[in-house]
Amino acid sequence: MSNQPLHIIGGGLAGSEAAWQAAEAGAQVVVHEMRGVKATDAHSTDNFAELVCSNSFRSDDHEQNAVGLLHEEMRRCGSLIMRAADQHKLPAGGALAVDRDGFSLAVTEAIHNHPNITVVREEIAGWPDADWQHVIIATGPLTSPALAAAVLEKTGEDSLAFFDAIAPIIHYDSIDHDIAWKQSRYDKAGPGGTGADYLNLPMDRDQYYAFVEALITAPLHEFKDWEKVPYFDGCLPIEVMAERGPETLRHGPMKPVGLTNPRNPTVKPYAIVQLRQDNALGTLWNMVGFQTKMRYGIQAEIFRMIPGLQNAQFARLGGLHRNTFINSPKVLSADLKLKVDPRIRFAGQVTGVEGYVESAACGLITGRLTAAEALGGSMDVPPVTTALGALIGHITGGHVEAESYSGARSFQPMNVNFGLFPEVTVEKPEGVKRWRGPEKTMAKRRAITGRALEDLKAWA
Ligand SMILES: Cc1cc2nc3c(=O)[nH]c(=O)nc-3n(C[C@H](O)[C@H](O)[C@H](O)COP(=O)(O)OP(=O)(O)OC[C@H]3O[C@@H](n4cnc5c(N)ncnc54)[C@H](O)[C@@H]3O)c2cc1C
The missing domain is CATH 3.50.50.60 (FAD/NAD(P)-binding domain)
Known part of the structure; x- marks a missing residue:
């Protein structure tokens, strides 16, 4: 010993x-x-x-x-x-x-x-x-x-x-996949990619302008002096970019180029938000370029204005500390x-x-x-x-x-x-005709937490 x-x-x-x-x-x-x-x-x-x-x-x-x-x-x-x-x-x-x-x-x-x-x-x-x-x-x-x-x-x-x-991270199964589509910009596969590695969320002109307005009027997190974070031009909070002019985001993280909406291929979206896979399990996706200092309370509300994220559940909100x-x-x-x-x-x-x-x-x-x-x-x-x-x-x-x-x-x-956590599959309870979303989510969580406490026994 x-x-x-x-x-x-x-x-x-x-x-x-x-x-x-x-x-x-x-x-x-x-x-x-x-x-x-x-x-x-x-x-x-x-x-x-x-x-x-x-x-x-x-x-x-x-x-x-x-x-x-x-x-x-x-x-x-x-x-x-x-x-x-x-x-x-x-x-x-x-x-x-x-x-x-x-x-x-x-x-x-x-x-x-x-x-x-x-x-x-x-x-x-x-x-x-x-x-x-x-x-x-x-x-x-x-x-x-x-x-x-x-x-x-x-x-x-x-x-x-x-x-x-x-940047905020979203649970994959809370994204509206009838709106989002998978595609990498210019279909580039890059190292280890497939050419369809991002989830894309399209916005028309009115949606984009309403979103920019919400960003620039959102309350910000208050920082103490020593907490103040220096900005680097490559890493600006999304609301700071929006303040630089209403078109800035369309030329930055929301640029609508190299992407075609398969559900509406002839209409070019005015802006596009991209989500990128964040964990190997594929259950979490981050909002590319969306680091933010907006207060937590308001973030979910504003990001749910993005088509496809209307019911988004956030695993983590954005921050800069x-x-x-x-x-x-x-x-x-x-x-x-x-x-x-x-x-x-x-x-x-x-x-x-x-x-x-x-x-x-x-x-x-x-x-x-x-x-x-x-x-x-x-x-x-x-x-x-x-x-x-x-x-x-x-x-x-x-x-x-x-x-x-x-x-x-x-x-x-x-x-x-x-x-x-690794996925669990849950069976619909016998006798239940329609299993509503929230009930299924709760059953899934119960299955994950029950499995966790069981599996912990040997280690603990
Ligand atoms: C300003 C601020 C606010 C936060 N607010 C929250 C919150 O509200 N809720 C929340 O869940 N999390 C919060 N966090 C995040 C985080 O959870 C906490 O910081 C938490 O205390 C981290 O635990 P820790 O043990 O890793 O670090 P700490 O609890 O910070 O412990 C680290 C210790 O190491 C000591 N130390 C550092 N360098 C040395 C050294 N060279 N030699 C010897 N000792 C050293 C420090 O004195 C300190 O006691 C906050 C963080 C910060 C900075």
Whole structure:
């Protein structure tokens, strides 16, 4: 048995959960957390697992909601983050909201009191010490610049981003396929394509002008000074492009050239929105070139004005934030190890998962995998049919890399959602004549979540 301690850099949502899981498994853990000696731009305390913004862990419905399922899986794996959240929950309908101070103090206390955990308040300002055999980097979206520079040097230029530029992602089966058609611009197959790789949504002149008007009058997300994201000409938010003139989008991401609507081949659409496949399963499609700073509430409403998206369900809305994250599909192996230095795993938001719960979930997995190795054994990643496995599968291999219209890197942060799970088939219940859409969707979700909890048993 190796008696090398496991070093965790960062005591946020991911680092705290990783430390807890590893320590509970019997490994010796050292957590290196810089707050206390060096602040970040967003945290306001020295507590572990501080919630920097909202106090919500989102839906707690483990039958019908993917993040609710993730909660439940984590509870079944003895999660510290979920235990503290449940102990400090506040009334919030179907959501799990927490008293933020009570929550993070409970996590801090549990970490400090665990006999297998040592806490060191320091910034790790370069590549982890060569003597450390088992390392988890969980330094989050505000990874300190010195460590970010070391990661960049180690992994290469396009492997680390400092901002995300997120275009909305839509569930494939919520797109109206009587309106959309599949075709690549000029039928170009390109490397690995078929010539019919995009879904195209046509707009006439009136629809286009109404859409542009909605974009330029939409309320924007308010940013704090340090959060302000520099614009690059190749990667402008869609509403900023629209402001430059009503015709700008028609000459940019919505240009109607090289595409023919097979249902109306003689009429040229005035503008065309393109969707590109985002995951290997083909269940998620992103809106090409549609990164945006519009407020979340208004985005779905405006994008549903696009013909074919009138009933669109969004797996992720668009955004533009300061966010340090690695190009996980390229630099990590399926068990979250850094290919160029396999002593090191990454966990949390820095891997490209998005959100408190997802970050903690990623910490849970890396804590367990790394502890197993530190104790002389090994462990598989969770099955892809579980929320834990589906999330990790997406960041390490599920995302389909594509050349981006905007020049932004194609891999962008992702919340857990049902589009990440392998399909299930559900039979119509006996005696039911007409199975309505919502009922079928609910049955499908029940089948996915039931399968997940069953498949988790062996791993947990
Ligand atoms: C401003 C902002 C608002 C957000 N709002 C939400 C929200 O409302 N809801 C939501 O679900 N998600 C939100 N997120 C996204 C994300 O879920 C959280 O940032 C979450 O805290 C990520 O967990 P983490 O453990 O990966 O990172 P963190 O919780 O940020 O933990 C990383 C830790 O690493 C430490 N650290 C960094 N560099 C070093 C170093 N070199 N040496 C030692 N320690 C270091 C930091 O001090 C920090 O404690 C927000 C992110 C930001 C930046």
